[in-house]
Amino acid sequence: MLNIIIFGKPGSGKGTQASIIKDKYNLQHISTGDVFRKNMSSKTDLGLLAKGYMDKGELVPDQVTIDMLSHEIDNFLPCKGFIFDGFPRTTYQAKALDNLLSLESQKIDLIIALDVDNTTLTERLLQRGKSSGRSDDQSVEKINIRLQEYDNKTKPLVTFYMQQNKFFSVDGIGSLQDITSRIIHVIDKYTND
Numbered sequence: 490m491l492n493i494i495i496f497g498k499p500g501s502g503k504g505t506q507a508s509i510i511k512d513k514y515n516l517q518h519i520s521t522g523d524v525f526r527k528n529m530s531s532k533t534d535l536g537l538l539a540k541g542y543m544d545k546g547e548l549v550p551d552q553v554t555i556d557m558l559s560h561e562i563d564n565f566l567p568c569k570g571f572i573f574d575g576f577p578r579t580t581y582q583a584k585a586l587d588n589l590l591s592l593e594s595q596k597i598d599l600i601i602a603l604d605v606d607n608t609t610l611t612e613r614l615l616q617r618g619k620s621s622g623r624s625d626d627q628s629v630e631k632i633n634i635r636l637q638e639y640d641n642k643t644k645p646l647v648t649f650y651m652q653q654n655k656f657f658s659v660d661g662i663g664s665l666q667d668i669t670s671r672i673i674h675v676i677d678k679y680t681n682d
């Protein structure tokens with residue numbers, strides 16, 4: 490199996506790129522944000538709980554997210570590998586993911602970060618907010634909360650994965666195709682080595 494995490498700040502293009510990369514390598518794409526949003530639109534208990542956090546731009550509590558992810562992984566097995574998008578977002582989640590994969594004698598192979606500056610991210614998210622209707626994309630204040638959540642809770646993962654020599658960063662600004670090529674370059678180098 491090949492297990493990849495697409496990492497980055499809110500709006501860095503994780504979902505956009507993961508949808509493209511999954512087809513090239515025949516991976517199962519798990520986006521925790523998408524699963525939460527599906528639950529929100531069908532008004533499940535999980536969706537109603539997640540909505541309270543997502544509307545404010547905050548992360549959903551770890552255990553809720555991990556339980557949901559575990560269920561998603563089980564649904565897809567057996568498979569050729571996963572591309573995780575938006576997960577993990579805390580060190581606690583990263584350790585839980587390692588545990589879940591180890592149950593299948595698997596591990597994370599690569600974490601690929603999309604590097605985008607905060608000004609560009611804010612512009613992208615406000616632009617998306619015009620058509621997505623997503624409450625968390627509607628104001629600079631809310632986007633700033635999401636960026637603060639990233640700095641406080643998610644950024645420590647850079648060190649966590651660097652210490653394991655699994656962390657790679659690519660420029661997340663440019664055309665979709667150029668960014669996809671940068672990601673493919675990292676994956677192919679890893680799989681050919």
Ligand code: B4P
Pocket residue numbers: 497498499500501502503504505506521522523525542543546547548549550554574575576577578582613614616617625635661662663664665668
């Ligand atoms: P997510 O759904 O993960 O979404 P995101 O961070 O907003 O976006 P992403 O980086 O995927 O950007 P996208 O490709 O869409 O998270 C939303 C919320 O869910 C979180 O705030 C949190 O509350 C909750 N959540 C999710 N996972 C969680 C977890 N593990 N733990 C706790 N809570 C969790 O791209 C953004 C925009 O940029 C799009 O409009 C796109 O078209 C555009 N774009 C992409 N690439 C571009 C490019 N190269 N040039 C120009 N525009 C580009």
